[in-house]
Amino acid sequence: MFDAIGWDDIKNFETMAQPIIAKIEHAHASHEIPLHTHPKGQLILALHGYVTCEVSAKMWMVPTHSAIWIPAQKVHSNRASDNAKLCHLFVDSSKNGMPLNTCTLAITPLVKELMCELAGHNQHYTLNSKTARLAQVLFDQLIDMPVQPLDFVLSKNEVIQTMSDQLINMPNNRKTLPQWAKQFALTERTLARLIKKETGMTFGKWRTQLHIITALKALSDKQSVQQVSELLGYESVSAFITMFKKVMKKSPMKYMSDLNQLN
Numbered sequence: 001m002f003d004a005i006g007w008d009d010i011k012n013f014e015t016m017a018q019p020i021i022a023k024i025e026h027a028h029a030s031h032e033i034p035l036h037t038h039p040k041g042q043l044i045l046a047l048h049g050y051v052t053c054e055v056s057a058k059m060w061m062v063p064t065h066s067a068i069w070i071p072a073q074k075v076h077s078n079r080a081s082d083n084a085k086l087c088h089l090f091v092d093s094s095k096n097g098m099p100l101n102t103c104t105l106a107i108t109p110l111v112k113e114l115m116c117e118l119a120g121h122n123q124h125y126t127l128n129s130k131t132a133r134l135a136q137v138l139f140d141q142l143i144d145m146p147v148q149p150l151d152f153v154l155s156k157n158e159v160i161q162t163m164s165d166q167l168i169n170m171p172n173n174r175k176t177l178p179q180w181a182k183q184f185a186l187t188e189r190t191l192a193r194l195i196k197k198e199t200g201m202t203f204g205k206w207r208t209q210l211h212i213i214t215a216l217k218a219l220s221d222k223q224s225v226q227q228v229s230e231l232l233g234y235e236s237v238s239a240f241i242t243m244f245k246k247v248m249k250k251s252p253m254k255y256m257s258d259l260n261q262l263n
Helices: 008-011 108-118 129-141 158-169 177-183 188-199 203-220 225-231 238-247 251-261
Strands: 021-025 031-036 041-048 052-056 058-062 066-070 074-080 085-092 103-106
Touching: 021 108, 021 129, 021 188, 041 052, 041 108, 052 066, 058 066, 085 108, 085 129, 108 129, 158 188, 158 203, 177 188, 203 225, 203 238, 203 251, 225 238, 225 251, 238 251
Parallel strands: none
Antiparallel strands: 021 085, 031 074, 041 066, 041 085, 052 058, 052 074, 066 103
């Protein structure tokens, strides 16, 4: 139904006069778009799979049904997972209301459908057309989307990169900091300092950020709270719920219910 886009297409879209442009991208193999900027703000919604973005020397990981907002002129690079399906939204800087800084946004089913619907229209729309009104309705909804704490830092440091790769591939990995330190022949104190330097967080908080991302992805895929708890290696469902509430301020089911009711 939707046309795939390439890098040249993205550059063409951002110079168009229309204030909001939406296009779907199918990533058939993992690929990276190198460091670049856009004159328009960019929202990347993961419809399937995930996307990682490097912005301001940090790596952001965006799971399915969440989006990353990158303001205009911010230097960044993107990498999509294998077979990812992404929706790109380019917003003119004259449209006020979007966050001033890079962040991840929770996207409701309504906003997702509006983005996909807009992407299916001719992007060379006139400003008094039905497509223009659709774009404005989308924008009015988008500026109310809540910010999510999904800035899991994927450092380029070899040790931290190895840790993050293992944690992403095996989310139930419950290795303690001393166990990780032993793996890299480091002292616990040295590794703790390295993690803090590279991520800005303690090891516990850093891993919790990944658990939140993984949990939201699984919950969005209709997995039960118990299934997600087991996926992340928690000894009990209550322990998982406690962790989730500490970060998201709501239980997993309450958070997902509220997200679905925003539309």
